[in-house]
Amino acid sequence: MAKRALLIGVNEYAIPGANLRGCVNDVHTIAGALTDLYGFAPADITMLVDEDATKAAMTHSIAELVDTAGPGDVLYFHYSGHGSNVPDTNGDEVTDHRDEILCPHDLDWNDPLTDDWLRSTFDRLNPAASLTVVMDCCHSGSNTREPHLPGAPEPEVVSRFLPNPDDEQAGGEFTGTPKRRRRRSSGNVHDVGITETLISGCRDDQTSADAHIDGSFSGALTYYLVRAMRDEPGATYRRLHEKTLAGLHNAYEQVPQLEGRAARFDQVFLSPLA
Numbered sequence: 001m002a003k004r005a006l007l008i009g010v011n012e013y014a015i016p017g018a019n020l021r022g023c024v025n026d027v028h029t030i031a032g033a034l035t036d037l038y039g040f041a042p043a044d045i046t047m048l049v050d051e052d053a054t055k056a057a058m059t060h061s062i063a064e065l066v067d068t069a070g071p072g073d074v075l076y077f078h079y080s081g082h083g084s085n086v087p088d089t090n091g092d093e094v095t096d097h098r099d100e101i102l103c104p105h106d107l108d109w110n111d112p113l114t115d116d117w118l119r120s121t122f123d124r125l126n127p128a129a130s131l132t133v134v135m136d137c138c139h140s141g142s143n144t145r146e147p148h149l150p151g152a153p154e155p156e157v158v159s160r161f162l163p164n165p166d167d168e169q170a171g172g173e174f175t176g177t178p179k180r181r182r183r184r185s186s187g188n189v190h191d192v193g194i195t196e197t198l199i200s201g202c203r204d205d206q207t208s209a210d211a212h213i214d215g216s217f218s219g220a221l222t223y224y225l226v227r228a229m230r231d232e233p234g235a236t237y238r239r240l241h242e243k244t245l246a247g248l249h250n251a252y253e254q255v256p257q258l259e260g261r262a263a264r265f266d267q268v269f270l271s272p273l274a
Contacts, residue, residue, distance in 0.1 A: 001072040001073060001074065001272055002044070002069075002070070002072075002073045002074070003038070003039060003040045003041070003044060003073070003074045003075075003076075003270075004040075004044045004045075004046075004065060004069075004073070004074075004075055004076075005030075005031070005034055005040055005044065005045045005046065005075070005076040005077070005078070006045075006046045006048075006061050006062065006065045006075075006076070006077050006078070007027035007030055007031060007045060007046070007047045007048070007077075007078045008027065008047075008048045008049070008053050008058060008061075008078065008079045008080070008081065009023035009024045009025075009026050009027035009047075009048075009049045009050075009053070009078075009079075009080040009081065010023050010049070010050060010053045010080070010081035010082070010103065010104065010105050011023045011024050011049075011050055011081075012050040012051065012105065013082070013103070013105060013107065013162075014105060014106050014107070015107060015162075018082065018103075018162055020081065020082065020158065020160060020210045021158075021210055021212075021217035022080070022210050022211065022216075022217035022218040022219050022222075023049075023080035023081050023136075023210070023219065024049045024050065024080075025216060025217060025218045026078070026080035026136060026218055026219045026222040027047055027049060027078060027080060029218065029222060029223070029226050030078050030134075030222060030226060031045050031047065033226050033229045033230065034076065034270075036230075037229055037230065037233045038233075038269075038270045040076075046061060046065075048061060050105055051105050052105075053081070053104050053105045054104050054105055054106045055104040055106060055107070055108070055111070055112075055113050057104075058102070058104050058113060059113060059117070062077065062118070062121055063121055065077060066121055066122060066124055066125050066131065067124060069125060069126045069129035069131070070126060070128075070129065071126060071128035071129060072128060072129065072272050072273070073126070073129040073130070073272075074129075074130050074132075074270055074271070074272055075125075075129060075130065075131045075132070076131075076132050076134075076270060077131065077132070077133045077134070077196075078133075078134045078136070078222075079102055079133075079134070079135050079136065079137060080136040080137065080160075080219050080222060081102065081103055081104075081137055081160065082102075082103035082107075082137060082138070082160055082161065082162035083100065083101065083102060083103060083135070083137035083138040083160060083161060083162070083208075084100075084101050084103055084112075084138075084161060084162040084163065084164055085098040085099060085100050085101060085164065086098065086099050086101055086109060086112050086114070086164060087099070099112070099114045099115055099116060100114070100115040101113055101114050101115070102118075102137065103137075103162050107162075109164060109165065109166065122194070122195050122196050123195055125195045125196070127195075128273060129273070130197075130264075130270075130271070130272060130273045131195060131196040131197070132196065132197050132198075132199075132237075132269070132270060133196045133197070133198045133199070134198075134199045134200075134221070134222070134225065135198065135199070135200045135201060136160070136201045136208055136219035136221045136222045137160045137161075137201060137208055138159060138160045138161030138162075138201065138202065138206075138207040138208050156211060156212045157209045157210065157211045157212070157220075157252075158209075158210050159207035159208070159209065159210070160201070160207065160208045160209070160210050160219070161207045161208075188203070188241075188245065188255050188256065188257050188258065189238065189241065189257075189258045189259075189265065190257065190258070190259040190260075191260075191261065191262035192259050192260065192261075193261065194259065194260055194261075196260060197237060197258075197259070197260035197261070197264050197265075198257070198258070198259045198260055199221075199225065199237075199241065199244075199256055199257070199258055199259075200256060200257045200259070201219065201220075201221040201254060201256055202221075202254035202255060202256065202257070203254070203255050203257060206253060206254045206255065207254065208220065208221055208254055209221075209252050209254060211223075211252070220248060220251075220252045220254065221244065221248070221254070221256055223247075224243075224244045224247030224248050225240065225244045225256075227243075227247060228240045228243035228244050228247065229269070231243065234268055235268070235269060236265065236266050236267060236268055236269060237258060237260075237264060237265045237266070237267065237269050238258065238265040238266055240269050241256065241258040241265075244256055
């Protein structure tokens with residue numbers, strides 16, 4: 001059994017005015033929790049941050065993480081950065097006609113990293129391996145990040161949603177529903193037939209906060225998820241999700257979602273498949 005992690009954090013974007021503040025902190029915070037609490041060796045944790053988190057590097061590393069997994073392996077994939085959406089090109093988004101995307105450092109709106117690619121890649125996972133995915137970003141949302149003006153005070157919270165410039169020029173506002181989640185029920189825990197167990201930063205109609213917490217910047221989801229890990233290292237997926245929700249409840253509107261196969265929710269976080 002191997003334990004391997006891929007942690008991606010993007011604060012600095014080639015697109016002017018798109019920078020975030022807490023994403024690199026997120027991946028270092030997560031790496032510390034993985035080594036301290038869950039038995040991951042530092043050599044088995046791959047980090048891609050800022051200019052190293054190109055689309056080519058991200059797709060290569062995600063595919064390698066999945067395709068080299070064997071029976072009993074425990075995999076963890078964390079992304080902190082902007083999320084956005086683009087027009088669907090293959091007709092499979094019948095509701096809003098949008099594909100959700102992750103935003104690498106060198107984001108090209110004409111060649112995005114889409115949810116279609118993530119879905120097809122995750123579906124190649126060895127069925128006897130475990131993959132946990134944490135997305136501290138906005139896959140959809142009605143609010144957009146306000147640009148930070150030089151010389152102005154740093155805002156306490158900005159959104160990790162990056163508006164598509166083509167949509168803004170057209171005067172449109174799109175909120176999209178990521179098909180990789182296939183969420184149809186209400187609530188915040190969803191039994192869906194996906195290969196991974198997913199913790200996403202917010203509901204489909206919300207944004208994930210890049211926030212100033214306890215003297216430094218971090219993703220609100222990542223901060224409270226790691227706090228829950230350290231408070232209760234042997235907790236199940238469901239219990240960690242509950243504790244994360246409780247931490248966010250009074251300060252942030254976002255409601256993280258726990259999605260995947262129901263049998264996994266009551267197993268210990270980052271344990272091998274039972």
